[in-house]
Amino acid sequence: MDFTEEQIERYSRHIILPEVGGRGQRKLLDARVLVVGAGGLGSPALMYLAAAGVGTVGIADGDRVDLSNLQRQIIHSTPRVGTPKALSAKKTIEELNPDVEVITYNERLTRENIREVIRGFHIVLDGSDNFPTRFLVNDAAFFEHRPLVSGSMFRFEGQLSVFKPHEGSPCYRCLYPEPPPPGLVPSCQEAGVLGALAGVIGVLQAVETIKEILRIGEGLSGRLLIFDALRMDFRKVRVRKDPGCRLCGKEPSIKELVTYEESCELQRSSCET
Amino acid sequence: MIRVLLFGVLATKTGTKEMSLEIETPVTIEGLIEELRKRLPSLPEGEFLFAINEEQASKESIVHDGDTVAVMPPFSGG
Numbered sequence: 376m377d378f379t380e381e382q383i384e385r386y387s388r389h390i391i392l393p394e395v396g397g398r399g400q401r402k403l404l405d406a407r408v409l410v411v412g413a414g415g416l417g418s419p420a421l422m423y424l425a426a427a428g429v430g431t432v433g434i435a436d437g438d439r440v441d442l443s444n445l446q447r448q449i450i451h452s453t454p455r456v457g458t459p460k461a462l463s464a465k466k467t468i469e470e471l472n473p474d475v476e477v478i479t480y481n482e483r484l485t486r487e488n489i490r491e492v493i494r495g496f497h498i499v500l501d502g503s504d505n506f507p508t509r510f511l512v513n514d515a516a517f518f519e520h521r522p523l524v525s526g527s528m529f530r531f532e533g534q535l536s537v538f539k540p541h542e543g544s545p546c547y548r549c550l551y552p553e554p555p556p557p558g559l560v561p562s563c564q565e566a567g568v569l570g571a572l573a574g575v576i577g578v579l580q581a582v583e584t585i586k587e588i589l590r591i592g593e594g595l596s597g598r599l600l601i602f603d604a605l606r607m608d609f610r611k612v613r614v615r616k617d618p619g620c621r622l623c624g625k626e627p628s629i630k631e632l633v634t635y636e637e638s639c640e641l642q643r644s645s646c647e648t
Numbered sequence: 649m650i651r652v653l654l655f656g657v658l659a660t661k662t663g664t665k666e667m668s669l670e671i672e673t674p675v676t677i678e679g680l681i682e683e684l685r686k687r688l689p690s691l692p693e694g695e696f697l698f699a700i701n702e703e704q705a706s707k708e709s710i711v712h713d714g715d716t717v718a719v720m721p722p723f724s725g726g
Contacts, residue, residue, distance in 0.1 A: 416726045504726040527723035529656045534723055550697050550704070551722040559694050560657050563725040599697075599704075601655065601720065603665075612699040612718065 376401045386428055399589045400428065404474065406588045409433035409496035411484060411512050413464040415573030416502030416526045416580060418450035423581035425468040425475045432468065433496055435480040436460040447570035484508065486632040489515040498587055500580050501525045504563065506554035507635040513538065513547035514632050517622055522587055526580040531569050533576035535600040537583050540623035544596040549617040554635050572604050650711055652684060653718040662688040678707040680717060696721050
């Protein structure tokens with residue numbers, strides 16, 4: 376498997392697990408994961424992916440660290456306020472685990488650049504903070520046949536699923552065909568969000584990503600996990616591929632990437648992914 | 649009796665996370681939402697994800713007495 380002695384020690388608690396082993400740890404070191412948004416969800420997800428030794432991590436975020444982010448975006452820190460999030464996250468990861476190669480995309484993903492970015496990775500983890508990006512990431516992951524580990528949150532609640540429409544399970548649009556009308560679903564800035572909730576959902580995204588890399592257990596593909604922190608209630612809803620889905624259905628009408636308008640500018644700078 | 653669960657903005661706008669509906673069954677999800685709106689006039693309009701007994705459902709799906717119906721909006725926060 377070709378590990379250094381340091382790697383054998385660093386990953387010993389993984390390697391000792393029969394479900395991971397040396398072979399699984401090798402898969403992690405060879406894996407390439409793109410994390411969209413180094414914010415509330417991306418922060419804990421990135422830290423656990425890096426700690427696990429995921430060999431190549433892409434970070435796409437065009438925002439800068441803001442003081443109001445630090446209540447939940449634990450990959451950043453007070454001295455980093457004002458610096459680009461992708462670079463701040465990279466610095467933390469490099470201190471955590473020098474095995475990880477970090478590729479930063481210090482820009483917003485767009486219809487023009489996203490497919491090429493995604494093509495360089497095996498799995499996409501969506502921790503973005505707005506609907507236009509969520510739909511763009513879903514559509515691009517579908518076109519590029521990449522599994523999408525999708526997490527989102529609102530106040531004290533989170534949603535999580537894995538979308539693999541190329542393997543017969545639903546895509547994000549099978550659940551939510553179009554972005555909601557402007558103003559219906561408030562952003563984190565407008566509605567607030569419990570900081571530690573981001574940890575719960577972001578870490579679960581890392582768990583699902585690692586399972587996907589190792590091909591162990593039962594992934595959340597075909598199921599939507601709904602978490603209510605106030606009730607400490609985890610529910611799972613069985614979700615299915617919509618044969619009429621405009622993207623992954625039998626007669627798709629979406630054949631190339633579409634751009635949705637930001638419902639309000641406030642939303643963009645809100646939760647800051 | 650049908651148990652209705654509301655999530656996200658649906659719960660915050662109506663002040664209701666959970667309610668029991670005594671309505672005639674069987675009823676479609678669409679019919680159930682209409683009844684729900686009579687009781688909760690502040691229920692937002694829009695396209696939501698529905699589930700009957702933790703299985704994804706459509707607006708045309710049939711709800712029976714004793715079922716639990718969940719109505720879930722998408723979240724954008726990250």
